[in-house]
Amino acid sequence: MGPVSVLPKYQRQGIGSALVREGLSRLRALGAQGCALVGPPEYYQRFGFKNDPALVHEGIPQEVFLVLPLGDSQARGVVVFHEAFAAQA
Numbered sequence: 180m181g182p183v184s185v186l187p188k189y190q191r192q193g194i195g196s197a198l199v200r201e202g203l204s205r206l207r208a209l210g211a212q213g214c215a216l217v218g219p220p221e222y223y224q225r226f227g228f229k230n231d232p233a234l235v236h237e238g239i240p241q242e243v244f245l246v247l248p249l250g251d252s253q254a255r256g257v258v259v260f261h262e263a264f265a266a267q268a
């Protein structure tokens with residue numbers, strides 16, 4: 180998931196939380212087994228995201244690579260972003 184961003188003048192009104200919850204709802208509807216993102220742990224822990232040493236993204240500091248399991252499976256290994264994240268504008 181990501182990047183999640185809200186214009187400063189609209190922050191702290193619940194918009195960011197609504198975006199994250201809607202994203203997670205859509206992932207659950209798709210049958211996804213989990214969600215990974217890069218972001219501040221202090222913000223994303225409220226949604227249940229945690230750092231998991233069993234899941235790494237090469238080149239991303241482990242402390243800001245966060246995951247939220249959505250199913251019963253215990254994912255482990257090296258995570259790569261969807262190819263859409265490499266698209267050039």
Ligand SMILES: CC(C)(COP(=O)(O)OP(=O)(O)OC[C@H]1O[C@@H](n2cnc3c(N)ncnc32)[C@H](O)[C@@H]1OP(=O)(O)O)[C@@H](O)C(=O)NCCC(=O)NCCS
Pocket residue numbers: 181182183184185186189190191192193194195196197217218219221222
């Ligand atoms: C993070 C962000 C999307 C939150 O959007 P928002 O609409 O303000 O979020 P909400 O209103 O749902 O939640 C606000 C809460 O998040 C907290 N928060 C915002 N950014 C935070 C951060 N970097 N670390 C910890 N807490 C943070 C606020 O202090 C506030 O806390 P409170 O509920 O205790 O008052 C927004 O601050 C933003 O666009 N930041 C810049 C981009 C960014 O860092 N995105 C995250 C990485 S993908």
